[in-house]
Amino acid sequence: MSALKSFLDEKVKVVTSDGRLFIGVLEGFDQSSNIVLSKSFERIFSPTEPTKDLELGSYLIRGEQIVIVGMLDDEEESQTDYDKIHGFQLKDTKNALR
Amino acid sequence: MLFFSFFKTLVDQEITVELKNDVEIKGTLKSIDQYLNLKLDNISANTTKYPHLIAVRNLFIRGSNIRYIHINPSLVDTNLLQDASRREAMASAGDKIGGK
Amino acid sequence: MSESNSTSSEPLDLIRLCLDEQVFVKLRGSREMVGKLHAYDMHCNMVLSDATETIFYTEQDSPEIKSRTKKSDMVFIRGDSVILVSDAANV
Numbered sequence: 001m002s003a004l005k006s007f008l009d010e011k012v013k014v015v016t017s018d019g020r021l022f023i024g025v026l027e028g029f030d031q032s033s034n035i036v037l038s039k040s041f042e043r044i045f046s047p048t049e050p051t052k053d054l055e056l057g058s059y060l061i062r063g064e065q066i067v068i069v070g071m072l073d074d075e076e077e078s079q080t081d082y083d084k085i086h087g088f089q090l091k092d093t094k095n096a097l098r
Numbered sequence: 099m100l101f102f103s104f105f106k107t108l109v110d111q112e113i114t115v116e117l118k119n120d121v122e123i124k125g126t127l128k129s130i131d132q133y134l135n136l137k138l139d140n141i142s143a144n145t146t147k148y149p150h151l152i153a154v155r156n157l158f159i160r161g162s163n164i165r166y167i168h169i170n171p172s173l174v175d176t177n178l179l180q181d182a183s184r185r186e187a188m189a190s191a192g193d194k195i196g197g198k
Numbered sequence: 199m200s201e202s203n204s205t206s207s208e209p210l211d212l213i214r215l216c217l218d219e220q221v222f223v224k225l226r227g228s229r230e231m232v233g234k235l236h237a238y239d240m241h242c243n244m245v246l247s248d249a250t251e252t253i254f255y256t257e258q259d260s261p262e263i264k265s266r267t268k269k270s271d272m273v274f275i276r277g278d279s280v281i282l283v284s285d286a287a288n289v
Contacts, residue, residue, distance in 0.1 A: 003135060003136075015119075033158075045150070051149075068151070068157050068163075070155075071157065074153075085152070086149075090148055091120050
C-alpha cells in the first residue's frame with residue numbers, strides 16, 4: 001500500500017467503483033487505501049455536453065470504492081481544453097448480471 | 099502468496115490490466131503488494147472513449163477492481179508456476195490438518 | 199483426515215488436477231474463458247495460456263444474445279470474478 005506514498009501532496013485523479021472521477025490533492029491514505037483529497041472536484045464527461053467540474057472541497061473516499069489513483073501531469077492537464085473533450089460515463093465495477 | 103511472488107518477478111515489465119469497469123490500461127509494472135494492488139508507470143489507455151486518464155502517466159490500481167492482467171508469455175515459466183501451485187496446495191492442506 | 203494431501207477431495211483439489219490441462223472458467227459479467235491452466239491459489243486466482251475469452255451481450259431493443267471472443271497468450275484472472283472452473287473436456 002506504500003505505493004500511494006509517492007503521490008502524497010500531489011494532484012491526483014481518482015476513479016471510483018461507481019464510475020465517477022474525482023480530482024484533488026492527496027492529503028493522506030491508510031492501509032485500506034482510504035484516501036483524503038483537498039481542493040477536490042468531481043469532473044463529469046458527456047458525449048454531447050461540455051465537461052462539467054463540481055467543486056467539493058475536502059473529501060474522504062473509502063478504499064473499497066477506489067479503482068484507480070493516478071498522478072496528474074500538471075502541464076499536460078493545463079494544455080487540455082476540457083470544453084472540447086467529450087467522453088462516456090465509466091461503467092461501474094459490479095459486473096451485475098443483466 | 100503465490101501470485102504476489104509471481105508478479106514480483108514481473109516488476110519493470112510491460113503488462114496490460116483489464117479492470118472490472120472494462121477499462122484497459124497498458125503500463126510498466128513498478129510495484130505490487132500482498133493485496134495485488136499495482137503501481138504502473140508510463141501508462142497508455144483509450145482516452146478517446148474515456149477521457150478520465152488524460153494527463154496521467156503513473157497510477158495506483160486497487161487490486162480488488164482488476165479483472166485480468168495480460169502478460170507477455172515469454173516472461174512466464176509455466177513449469178515453475180505449476181510446481182509452485184502444487185506446493186502451495188500442499189502447504190494449505192497441511193495448515194488445515196495442523197490447525198485441528 | 200489420513201487420506202489427505204494428494205488424494206483428499208476438497209473442492210480446490212479438482213482444480214489442482216487440471217494443472218497443465220485445458221480448463222473452462224465461467225466468470226462474472228457474462229464471460230467465459232478457455233485455456234491451459236498453469237497456476238491457481240485458494241482465492242481461485244489463476245494463470246491461463248492460449249486463452250480464448252467469450253463475452254456474451256445483448257444489443258438495445260433486441261433479446262438476441264450475441265457473443266464476441268478475445269484471445270490472450272497469457273492471462274492472470276482475479277479469483278473474485280470466477281464463478282466455476284471445470285475440465286474443458288466436460289463442457
